Amino acid sequence: ILGSNTETGDVKLIYENNTLGYPNYSSKDNQLVFDNDGSGTTINTGLVILNNNKIESASVPVLFISNSRWAVWFSNGKRVLSSSEETSSGLGSGIKLKSNPVHAEVEIEFNTVINEHPLIKITNTLGQVIYQNTHFISSDKTNILINSDHWLPDTYFLNVTINDKTVSIPFIKM
Structure with missing residues (x-):
């Protein structure tokens, strides 16, 4: 799973996985959930805390939910995704x-x-x-x-x- 800053062009490794990760940021952009290949045919959901740059991991990923996949972070509220300038x-x-x-x-x-x-x-x-x-x-x-x-x-x-x-x-x- 790679993190990318589209303004600077920086690309950093968040987690090296052996399956498609389907990453999803938390509502505060400080954590990331993703699919993680468990033992054998099991797919688990992993969680990693991110650095302030939001494109690098700040911790070792941990098992978040066993036998699950495609986790999506959901929260109510308003959020500015980008300003006009x-x-x-x-x-x-x-x-x-x-x-x-x-x-x-x-x-x-x-x-x-x-x-x-x-x-x-x-x-x-x-x-x-x-x-x-x-x-x-x-x-x-x-x-x-x-x-x-x-x-x-x-x-x-x-x-x-x-x-x-x-x-x-x-x-x-x-």
Whole structure:
């Protein structure tokens, strides 16, 4: 079972299993339940406590429920899965999507004149790079248009990197 951070591209081993794990995070994202091949033909549900990065185990997995599989964590309440704009540096306030969801094209708007060559990378939920290119932004050109007609409807991540600082903005393609 691998944990992946789609913003940084980090992938870490949570648990080495000899069967499909069908992992499911707890409602606080601090534990993970998964299928674990027991002795012979028995399938059990295992439980592991996760590190703060949520993609590595912080403990040795333990048997959670014997002779069970496909555990699903359920809880009531509201939860923010993503915000319309997430920033990991000081860039975020100057970069935004013109619309979200997007349809035929992705329009990135730069609110400040930067005279830089930002690297624009768009990935899907599997971490596959859908688009990557360097553009020039100046006082004459503060928007970037990217054709998205041929993309499948899905959730995507816009990553803009300028001088080793990156902002990541999730968006939906309709």
